[in-house]
Amino acid sequence: MSSDENKYLKSYNIKDYDIPLATVDMSIFSIIDGTLNVLLIHRDTHPEKGKLSLPGGFINLKEDQNLDETAHRKLFEKTGLKSPYLEQVETTGNATRDPRGWSVTILYFALLDFGKVKEKALKDSKWFPVNKAKKEKLAFDHNELLEKAFDRLKSRTSYTALPMALMPNLFTLTELQTVFEIILEKKLPIKSFRRRILTAEVVIPTGESKLSGKRNAQLFKSKGVSKDFYFQRPLQV
């Protein structure tokens, strides 16, 4: 680095400039009782005090090395989970979304198995079925953010195996299909779904089958959920 640049950096003070607020917000999804749920926070500080919002907050410049760490930190605070599926959705920034001024938020969504959630009884947070959450008047522009996150999840579900990240360690293909159907809000053809999952080899048969119901079903486990795996064709619309 040149001494010239060094001089510049020494005299540089970020607070001499007008810059926007920057936050990370997230839609944390899980399946509870056959319904897609999202975690909402009851805000007990200004602004928008008293309203429900998506979990999120400021980047901690000391603790967070990067944005994903901010997201993971928030996620851990609210769920006690270290490594659920996490994906960045979109960044929204404008002059009006926050009464404190120009504000930018980086939106993530997370998928997790509700059975693994540690912090089930945090007083300020609560799981809402997505359809109910959509009807609430959320803080800031969080209704739009929730919609964007859900749309992204829905879209991904039509050509990836992401919903596996919502499943418990062991699951049947019927259970997996049901979760796909919950997200897509429509029924899928059984044979087609099974063939798709099986030929893609995104799932490992445990042999150790069996479960509830009438005829027992084979139990599978996920081979790992990757952002980069795509089925050859999307599900028909």
Place this chain on the structure above:
Amino acid sequence: MSSDENKYLKSYNIKDYDIPLATVDMSIFSIIDGTLNVLLIHRDTHPEKGKLSLPGGFINLKEDQNLDETAHRKLFEKTGLKSPYLEQVETTGNATRDPRGWSVTILYFALLDFGKVKEKALKDSKWFPVNKAKKEKLAFDHNELLEKAFDRLKSRTSYTALPMALMPNLFTLTELQTVFEIILEKKLPIKSFRRRILTAEVVIPTGESKLSGKRNAQLFKSKGVSKDFYFQRPLQV
């Protein structure tokens, strides 16, 4: 708004907090002489003075109402164009990418017809073939940003008609196919490509055909490039 919240907002001063820098960077692509090019800037200010970088910069809290406006403003400054195709790619934020401190950048890519570029002779900016740009040592983490933008363009090209945004007003199907091939870095089957474009009706025949070469080819114009149009199936890999 409660008077309580009013009081909070009055006492709120963003400069009391540690917040990251926020910038918008963009990969502006166009086709020049049968090659995919990207616009780079010769930096004449600190930091990273003297290096090449993607165009971009700070959000202007006074002028820009939202992030897309920031991106459009930058784009206009560098190309003189008001409405090329613009799409947000991803946001990168960490403690190390900018020597001034924790920094967040929202990455966009733009596609435009080079023939429409007004500002062809800006002294600080220059078009580079993407393959050459990749080999340059760009400022900050802009090599990674360029790669992300290009990867996104490539991916989109396999299941959308986005590359139409790179075409002049009138073009033949062969010319369009060539642009797809340039981006995908591989040949495509002719018959298949034409059928795909034609049955999707993303293009309007002008009747007024004719052009260079041996046998004359029909001229088409774009029906408009939409982020939300998807072919039923992606191109085979």
Place this chain on the structure above:
DNA sequence: TTATATATTGACTTAAAGACTATATATAAT
């Protein structure tokens, strides 16, 4: 008039999804 290059179309093949039917196997009722 013929050669050549590029444009354009016809028609067969392939792959993965959808649709429908048949079979298998568990529990519960008789």
Place this chain on the structure above:
DNA sequence: ATTATATATAGTCTTTAAGTCAATATATAA
């Protein structure tokens, strides 16, 4: 034990859009 019932699982035909390959059309140039 036998039968009924529900769910799991597999077989197979159809459909659709892409890939493949070959044939035809129409400019320009020799």
